[in-house]
Amino acid sequence: MRGNAQGKLLYDPEIEKTAKKNRKAAKLARETARLTNIAEKQSNIEVSSPITSDDEIRTMGDENPPPPPPPMRTLGDYGQNNGGNANLGFQPVNPVFFDIKNTVLNALKENQYSGAESQCPNLHLEHFDEACGYTDPPNVSESDKKLRLFKLSLTGRARDWIDTLPPNTIATWDELAIKFKERYFPIHKFLERRNEITSFEQGEAESLYDAWERFKLCLKKCPNHGLDNTT
Structure with missing residues (x-):
């Protein structure tokens, strides 16, 4: 089949x-x-x-890299001016330059002010005026002369202080003297010195001559006391 x-x-x-x-x-x-x-x-x-x-x-990011982060800055970098140069210290608006005699340098260094509590800023200004009298550079004003010399009369923290003043902001000696007093002779110190004058007393074992000398020193420490000058 x-x-x-x-x-x-x-x-x-x-x-x-x-x-x-x-x-x-x-x-x-x-x-x-x-x-x-x-x-x-x-x-x-x-x-x-x-x-x-x-x-x-x-x-x-290799094709479109992001902007680089800002560089890290140290405290020393903040002591530089806008031009990138290191801060050279206190600079008045119109700095002058002249030769400084050794007698002037010695006078300034004998009474340098450091800002210590035991020192009197007003007495320092008086000594500074005396030292400036030892030189009279030609074609230099009294204000510019003092602006040039004042830093040399400072030391320690006081010298550091003057270097913190922004450059080209002080034009006259009077302006710098006001800044100095604002820093080292504020109102509370003024009141203390003024109170020493108004409450002055002769010591028990102190002679009249010594008391008088001490009183005149109190007046020098606070020259603008606003009291009547009586003898």
């Missing part, structure tokens, strides 16, 4: 299990293909998405 010529059909007694196994394998193959396709799409998105990591941001 023709059926016998085509061969015999294979008989599978567990055909249902085989069919189920084939369907499961086909489903697993489809799921694997789907997941593979999703993974490839995510990979493509990550490649084309904006860079977010710090390292990648720094890499992008």
Whole structure:
């Protein structure tokens, strides 16, 4: 018969299990293909998405680098003027230069003012006036001369103070003298010195001469006391 010529059909007694196994394998193959396709799409998105990591941001910055941060400054940098040169110290509006005699230098250094509590700023100004009298440079005003010499009469913290004054802001000696008194002879010290004058008494073991000398010193320490000058 023709059926016998085509061969015999294979008989599978567990055909249902085989069919189920084939369907499961086909489903697993489809799921694997789907997941593979999703993974490839995510990979493509990550490649084309904006860079977010710090390292990648720094890499992008090579094309458009951000402005550099401002340089760190030390306290010494703040002692420089706008021109970038180191602050040379106190500079009046119109500085003058002249040779300073050794006698003047010695007189200034003998009574240098440091700002110590035991020193009197008004007595220092009086000594300074005396030292300035030892020189009279030609074509230099008295104001400019004192502006040139006053720094040499200071030492320690007082010399540091005068160097903190902004350059080119003091034009006359009177202006500098006012700044000096504002710093070292404020109102509370003025009241203390004035009270020493108004409440002055001769000591028990003090001679009249010594008391008088001490009283005149009190007047020198507070020259603008506003009291009547009686002898």
